[in-house]
Amino acid sequence: MSAEEVQLNKLPVSEAVSPMTPEQSKGSFWSSNPISSFIIDGYNQLHSHRKSLELVNPGTVENLNKEVSRDVFLSQYFFTGLRADLNKAFSSNPAFQTSHTFSIGSTSLPNYAFSALFADDNLFVQGNLDNDLSLSGRLNYGWNKNNISKVNLQIANGQPSMCQLEQDYQASDFSLNFKSLNPSFTFNKDSSLIPDFSGVAVGSILQSVTPQLSLGLELLYSKSQATSPADAGVSYLTRYVSKKQDWIFSGQLQANGALVSSFWRKVTPNVEAGIETSLQAGMVPITDPVLGTPIGIQPTIEGATTVGAKYEYRQSVYRGTIDSTGKVACFLERKVLPTLSILFCGEIDHSKNESKLGCGLQFETAGNQELLMMQQGLDADGNPLQAPPA
Amino acid sequence: MFGMPGLNGGIPTQQPQEPKSRLQEFKESPAFTILLNGTLFVAGVAFIQSPLMDMLAPQL
Numbered sequence: 001m002s003a004e005e006v007q008l009n010k011l012p013v014s015e016a017v018s019p020m021t022p023e024q025s026k027g028s029f030w031s032s033n034p035i036s037s038f039i040i041d042g043y044n045q046l047h048s049h050r051k052s053l054e055l056v057n058p059g060t061v062e063n064l065n066k067e068v069s070r071d072v073f074l075s076q077y078f079f080t081g082l083r084a085d086l087n088k089a090f091s092s093n094p095a096f097q098t099s100h101t102f103s104i105g106s107t108s109l110p111n112y113a114f115s116a117l118f119a120d121d122n123l124f125v126q127g128n129l130d131n132d133l134s135l136s137g138r139l140n141y142g143w144n145k146n147n148i149s150k151v152n153l154q155i156a157n158g159q160p161s162m163c164q165l166e167q168d169y170q171a172s173d174f175s176l177n178f179k180s181l182n183p184s185f186t187f188n189k190d191s192s193l194i195p196d197f198s199g200v201a202v203g204s205i206l207q208s209v210t211p212q213l214s215l216g217l218e219l220l221y222s223k224s225q226a227t228s229p230a231d232a233g234v235s236y237l238t239r240y241v242s243k244k245q246d247w248i249f250s251g252q253l254q255a256n257g258a259l260v261s262s263f264w265r266k267v268t269p270n271v272e273a274g275i276e277t278s279l280q281a282g283m284v285p286i287t288d289p290v291l292g293t294p295i296g297i298q299p300t301i302e303g304a305t306t307v308g309a310k311y312e313y314r315q316s317v318y319r320g321t322i323d324s325t326g327k328v329a330c331f332l333e334r335k336v337l338p339t340l341s342i343l344f345c346g347e348i349d350h351s352k353n354e355s356k357l358g359c360g361l362q363f364e365t366a367g368n369q370e371l372l373m374m375q376q377g378l379d380a381d382g383n384p385l386q387a388p389p390a
Numbered sequence: 391m392f393g394m395p396g397l398n399g400g401i402p403t404q405q406p407q408e409p410k411s412r413l414q415e416f417k418e419s420p421a422f423t424i425l426l427n428g429t430l431f432v433a434g435v436a437f438i439q440s441p442l443m444d445m446l447a448p449q450l
Contacts, residue, residue, distance in 0.1 A: 247439070263431075263434070265438050265443070267443050267444060267446075267447045268447045268449075270448075270450065271446075271448075273438045274438075275431060275434035275435060277427045277428070277430065277431040277434075300420060301420035301423045302423065303426065303427035305430040305431055305434065307434045307437075307438075309446070311447075324426070324427065324430055
């Protein structure tokens, strides 16, 4: 080989084009390819930066203000009239329980309802059937610790049926949720490959920005019929959890023009307090005072602020709320025996001069010997149960 | 069918309304609702975070 040939084989090396590193030459097609490796490197850098921020999962959008609206406030528990619940637990793991609910004098509760529940580590199934032959069911299945699929069904007598499909994904620092209510796909006659969607579709994301603060978006698409025009909206969400996790602020600007802000604080291990303010923007038609015909629209804002507290003790739970419209309400649940609880709820609406009252009994019976012993504070051998360390 | 002049011919007339005061106008405006509920929320948060709320929790 002559000296001239050796010089021709020498490739010019510029600063921008460097030979492949040993790691790159050992890698697969995707990691050695300049385009895909740029994307993969970019993702890895972003991932390592996200890890360095020490972010935590912000929880789901559904539970954004759960501490106030579901735990402290009594709207989830309130009932009127008289009711009696007879619950029977057949096993604890997997949990299987049946329940009979009798009610009288209530506008929302049916006179009789039967429900059954089954739950194990991955699966949760619940079904309800009432005396109006309304059937509702829930099925949750956890594929792994991050993915949960949910199905809700409701077949009510004289009302349209409802089916809701939902998928929850919880990553290390964000949560994704997709749900669809009564989804239906129809193909057009003009041989279009894209089907027409009708129903409601909702997609939401909640992302931790700092270990305390998370921001989120919720997109809603709704189309009642395949031929009718679609409706869409965006909601903006935020949640801030204090460093000690003893107070939480959450805010929502919803697509329907509602602004909801809530604040929760754990005052002591037994006492929680919360406040929620909601402002709802709307339009009211203006009518001509003489002719009575609509002549325009006027923007209105309705608002309400509710403050409440929850006191939870070993044998009783008390919830009380008062709101800016003059409504005072309380709910008391007291366990008088290991198998019997008494429920009392009352509400006085001072502005409307109305009041509501509800009283109930809850019986818990055991379906096997082990649960019976557990209800009486004893283990399977009849020895007293040890309380878990606080 | 034909009314006497000055008798309005049976057409209902709008009662002359008294002019609303500025306070009444503000109370009926959306800004009042926003301001009221915003103030209540801030006052409620201040109350819940204050030692008064700690005093309302029984020390067991």
